[in-house]
Amino acid sequence: MKIVVAVKQVPERDAAIRVGADGRWIEEEDLSYTINEPDAYALEEALQLKEKHGGEVVVVGAGPERVTSTLREALAKGADRAIHVEAVDLGERDTLGVAQVLADAIAAEAPDLVLTGLQSDDLGLGQTGVVMAELLGLPHATIIMQVEVTASGLRVKQELEDGWFQHVEMPLPALLTMQSGGNKLRYATLMGIKKAKAKELKTETAAAAAASPSARLERVYLPQRQKHTEMLTGSPAEVAAKLVQILKNDVRVL
Amino acid sequence: MRVAMLHCGGATAIGFLGRAGDACLLGTLILAEPEHFSGTEITLLLLAMLASAGLFLQRLWPILQTIHHAQPEQDFHLRPLGRRTAAFVWEVLLQGKVIRQRPLPGLAHAFVFWGFLAFALVSLNHVATGLRLGFLPPQSWAGRFYFDFAAVWALLVAVSIVGLFVRRFFVRPIWLGEHLSYESGVIAGLIFLLMVSYLGAFAVAPGGSAVKLLWWSHTAALLVFLPLIPHTKHLHLVLSPLTVFLKRDSFAQIPRLHGDEDFGLVAGKDVTQLIALQTYSCVECGRCTEHCPAATTGKVLNPKEVVLGLRSYLNTVGPASEVPLLAEARPDTAYAPTLSMEAVFGCTTCGSCEFQCPVGIQHVPVIVGLRRGAVNTGTWEDDYGTKLFLALEKHGNALGLSAAERDKFVTKQGFPIFDGTQEYCLWLGCMGGYDPKGREIIADFARVMHFLGTSFGVLKKERCTGDPARRLGNDLLFGTLADSGLKSLEAAKVQKIVAICPHCVRTIAEDWREYGIAPQIEHHSEFMARHRDRLPQQQGQSIVYHDPCYLGRYREQYDAPRQVVQQAGALVEAPRHRERSFCCGAGGGLAFLGEEHGERVSHVRAQELVATGADVVGTACPFCNTMFRDALHETERQPQLLDIAQLTARALPSQPPGGEP
Numbered sequence: 068m069k070i071v072v073a074v075k076q077v078p079e080r081d082a083a084i085r086v087g088a089d090g091r092w093i094e095e096e097d098l099s100y101t102i103n104e105p106d107a108y109a110l111e112e113a114l115q116l117k118e119k120h121g122g123e124v125v126v127v128g129a130g131p132e133r134v135t136s137t138l139r140e141a142l143a144k145g146a147d148r149a150i151h152v153e154a155v156d157l158g159e160r161d162t163l164g165v166a167q168v169l170a171d172a173i174a175a176e177a178p179d180l181v182l183t184g185l186q187s188d189d190l191g192l193g194q195t196g197v198v199m200a201e202l203l204g205l206p207h208a209t210i211i212m213q214v215e216v217t218a219s220g221l222r223v224k225q226e227l228e229d230g231w232f233q234h235v236e237m238p239l240p241a242l243l244t245m246q247s248g249g250n251k252l253r254y255a256t257l258m259g260i261k262k263a264k265a266k267e268l269k270t271e272t273a274a275a276a277a278a279s280p281s282a283r284l285e286r287v288y289l290p291q292r293q294k295h296t297e298m299l300t301g302s303p304a305e306v307a308a309k310l311v312q313i314l315k316n317d318v319r320v321l
Numbered sequence: 322m323r324v325a326m327l328h329c330g331g332a333t334a335i336g337f338l339g340r341a342g343d344a345c346l347l348g349t350l351i352l353a354e355p356e357h358f359s360g361t362e363i364t365l366l367l368l369a370m371l372a373s374a375g376l377f378l379q380r381l382w383p384i385l386q387t388i389h390h391a392q393p394e395q396d397f398h399l400r401p402l403g404r405r406t407a408a409f410v411w412e413v414l415l416q417g418k419v420i421r422q423r424p425l426p427g428l429a430h431a432f433v434f435w436g437f438l439a440f441a442l443v444s445l446n447h448v449a450t451g452l453r454l455g456f457l458p459p460q461s462w463a464g465r466f467y468f469d470f471a472a473v474w475a476l477l478v479a480v481s482i483v484g485l486f487v488r489r490f491f492v493r494p495i496w497l498g499e500h501l502s503y504e505s506g507v508i509a510g511l512i513f514l515l516m517v518s519y520l521g522a523f524a525v526a527p528g529g530s531a532v533k534l535l536w537w538s539h540t541a542a543l544l545v546f547l548p549l550i551p552h553t554k555h556l557h558l559v560l561s562p563l564t565v566f567l568k569r570d571s572f573a574q575i576p577r578l579h580g581d582e583d584f585g586l587v588a589g590k591d592v593t594q595l596i597a598l599q600t601y602s603c604v605e606c607g608r609c610t611e612h613c614p615a616a617t618t619g620k621v622l623n624p625k626e627v628v629l630g631l632r633s634y635l636n637t638v639g640p641a642s643e644v645p646l647l648a649e650a651r652p653d654t655a656y657a658p659t660l661s662m663e664a665v666f667g668c669t670t671c672g673s674c675e676f677q678c679p680v681g682i683q684h685v686p687v688i689v690g691l692r693r694g695a696v697n698t699g700t701w702e703d704d705y706g707t708k709l710f711l712a713l714e715k716h717g718n719a720l721g722l723s724a725a726e727r728d729k730f731v732t733k734q735g736f737p738i739f740d741g742t743q744e745y746c747l748w749l750g751c752m753g754g755y756d757p758k759g760r761e762i763i764a765d766f767a768r769v770m771h772f773l774g775t776s777f778g779v780l781k782k783e784r785c786t787g788d789p790a791r792r793l794g795n796d797l798l799f800g801t802l803a804d805s806g807l808k809s810l811e812a813a814k815v816q817k818i819v820a821i822c823p824h825c826v827r828t829i830a831e832d833w834r835e836y837g838i839a840p841q842i843e844h845h846s847e848f849m850a851r852h853r854d855r856l857p858q859q860q861g862q863s864i865v866y867h868d869p870c871y872l873g874r875y876r877e878q879y880d881a882p883r884q885v886v887q888q889a890g891a892l893v894e895a896p897r898h899r900e901r902s903f904c905c906g907a908g909g910g911l912a913f914l915g916e917e918h919g920e921r922v923s924h925v926r927a928q929e930l931v932a933t934g935a936d937v938v939g940t941a942c943p944f945c946n947t948m949f950r951d952a953l954h955e956t957e958r959q960p961q962l963l964d965i966a967q968l969t970a971r972a973l974p975s976q977p978p979g980g981e982p
């Protein structure tokens with residue numbers, strides 16, 4: 068089975084984020100980057116499928132030069148090849164534009180299965196995978212925890228709300244967006260890094276944006292921390308009743 | 322002359338006066354040697370000698386070949402010779418370690434060893450006599466002196482070997498192994514026969530058939546003994562002096578990896594000549610296991626069996642083989658727990674085994690080497706281990722917390738950021754930066770530094786030194802962390818570091834060397850001991866001090882923390898202390914690997930500390946502190962648990978209101 072995993076490089080979780088001077092994006096200087104967490108799970112699933120059923124795992128990532136470090140890490144963890152779609156203007160494109168860039172590279176590989184994270188840790192739009200499926204003309208399923216290969220295609224475990232899951236059967240080729248936590252991630256090894264040196268990392272240039280974006284970032288800002296204190300007054304019974312209301316309706320813990 | 326000798330030889334006439342009686346006056350007994358050897362006898366002797374030497378070589382040769390064909394040792398330097406010579410003199414010639422760590426059997430062993438040395442010349446002359454080439458006539462001045470000298474040793478050897486025999490076959494300490502080694506009995510018998518047949522020759526009349534009989538029995542014992550050496554533990558007679566002389570530079574040193582194909586000890590091909598030599602030198606004394614916190618609390622790990630497991634691998638599979646060393650990676654063969662992942666990942670790297678081993682076997686590099694082989698190739702799968710590695714990869718601390726947590730703590734404490742103007746960089750470490758108890762220790766140590774007027778700052782960003790990754794054999798992760806640590810210290814222009822964690826100290830000072838030279842670092846015990854005159858002297862409480870492995874055996878720092886403790890109260894010693902201190906169970910990354918099987922190491926140690934009756938358990942390592950914090954819930958008495966920094970800080974005047982924290 069040939070599996071393509073689309074990965075995104077995002078700032079480290081605990082990096083100190085500063086908003087850029089134009090207020091439209093973050094300051095990228097001395098920020099450390101890592102693989103988007105749900106994408107790491109997508110890669111893990113791909114590697115496990117390969118270990119079980121054989122085949123090839125190709126990772127695809129778009130963005131500036133720095134993205135290659137994340138691709139190399141994916142090679143070190145066991146991916147066979149990597150494709151870097153070089154593009155410095157991803158910020159200027161909307162989801163469709165980004166998905167198009169990735170879909171172009173993926174289509175050329177004609178994979179049996181495309182995996183990617185359900186959303187990104189930075190923007191969190193949760194659309195790229197789905198739009199890619201549309202562009203590639205593949206059936207898709209989202210928020211997937213587990214993937215099983217069956218005689219006719221796939222059986223996947225999809226997360227619903229409130230701790231519910233459903234199992235879905237689907238044909239191949241297909242695209243799945245993966246949820247975090249469905250697998251155990253593996254640690255990077257010295258042998259993996261050494262082997263990765265000999266693996267292919269191909270760089271392609273992204274085609275120019277086809278259309279002007281239909282959506283763009285207006286303003287980026289750090290969340291304002293708000294402390295809100297409200298005094299409840301009245302008899303103990305009234306206070307208790309009000310408190311229950313707040314806990315139920317506003318805080319929603321009851 | 323003959324008459325005098327007879328009397329003297331009969332040992333009844335000491336003090337007999339006569340022309341040739343001066344010797345007797347001096348109390349000299351003279352060794353009786355056969356006077357004549359027939360041609361047949363000489364032929365027989367020559368044949369027996371040839372057979373004995375032949376058998377000896379035939380058995381020794383393959384072992385030497387195995388060692389020779391093992392991976393050549395890289396980065397090995399004979400220099401400095403001084404250190405090697407000193408170790409050789411103390412450990413081999415003076416038998417210092419053997420005696421010090423097991424006094425009675427050690428002394429018995431030392432007598433046998435020294436007796437053997439004294440006997441070298443005797444044996445040479447003995448055999449030479451049989452070939453009519455004797456060079457030390459018993460009647461000569463030199464002969465009389467030397468043979469009497471050797472007789473004293475023979476007596477000591479005979480008594481000692483009987484003692485050792487009784488110990489092995491009747492006292493039977495469990496460390497010698499469950500199975501009685503009958504060959505040891507045979508060898509003890511041979512040694513006894515050697516001594517008795519030698520001593521007997523002082524008591525018989527020269528020229529008689531008894532002399533011949535004694536001579537031949539001595540010869541027979543000698544020639545039977547020789548071929549028994551190579552395939553019994555007595556091989557150490559030949560190898561161990563070399564092993565002690567050649568052992569790797571520093572304690573528990575983890576060697577560098579070389580080239581793109583070296584991932585640690587994966588298969589026979591990775592076993593180096595030094596490791597091979599060491600495995601063949603093991604005398605199976607079990608000292609390593611006796612002191613091993615894992616083995617003595619019911620874990621699978623048994624350091625002696627690791628060594629013997631490697632030896633049997635080399636004997637059966639051979640060096641230069643691709644067959645994996647660890648049992649789990651060799652599913653086709655019968656599972657051998659002795660050399661398995663389960664065993665080697667149970668090691669706290671406390672170094673007791675390596676410290677104890679009388680023949681210079683270095684277990685820690687082997688055990689860590691086997692872990693490296695498993696981790697660097699991704700063969701080791703362990704949920705806790707993976708979680709730890711991912712936490713270190715992602716967050717740069719072993720506790721898996723966000724780095725922002727450390728920033729908050731630093732701000733809250735008002736620790737200045739190191740900017741090159743302060744004297745010390747205070748290294749927080751994972752425990753000091755993220756763990757609640759570790760933070761208390763750091764905060765108290767910072768108060769001590771304030772009190773002493775020593776300026777310090779902390780790094781803006783600090784990542785784990787990589788200690789748990791290093792000890793668990795993850796070279797990629799360790800390398801990344803070491804590299805980034807070195808870079809941030811360099812960028813901040815740090816000259817001197819002080820840390821509360823012996824693991825940080827060891828890793829920065831020794832293990833980082835593979836990646837660059839770190840600034841000078843010391844442990845807070847050393848810092849406080851140096852300034853102890855200016856620290857308040859407290860009275861009253863008795864404090865039992867627990868030596869952390871990484872401060873004691875690894876850094877040989879036993880006195881500094883004790884001086885700090887003595888400043889804070891009355892020092893009490895645990896039964897096992899200083900270089901024999903018993904591990905808390907946290908080292909080697911084990912603090913992060915989840916529940917132990919069997920008895921908990923920390924509980925055993927905590928009970929031992931509590932049993933001293935001391936009011937306070939004093940620690941000098943935040944990991945020991947955490948382990949005991951949990952373990953002390955289950956002891957019959959709960960003494961206070963304080964780090965030496967806390968012991969010191971509690972007597973300091975409280976901060977003036979509004980002053981620096």
Ligand code: SF4
Nearest residue numbers: 613668669671672674
């Ligand atoms: S280092 Fe300590 S735990 Fe490991 S084998 Fe040696 S004695 Fe046992």
Ligand code: SF4
Nearest residue numbers: 603604606607609678
């Ligand atoms: S390794 Fe050393 S301490 Fe352990 S049994 Fe062998 S000789 Fe004794």
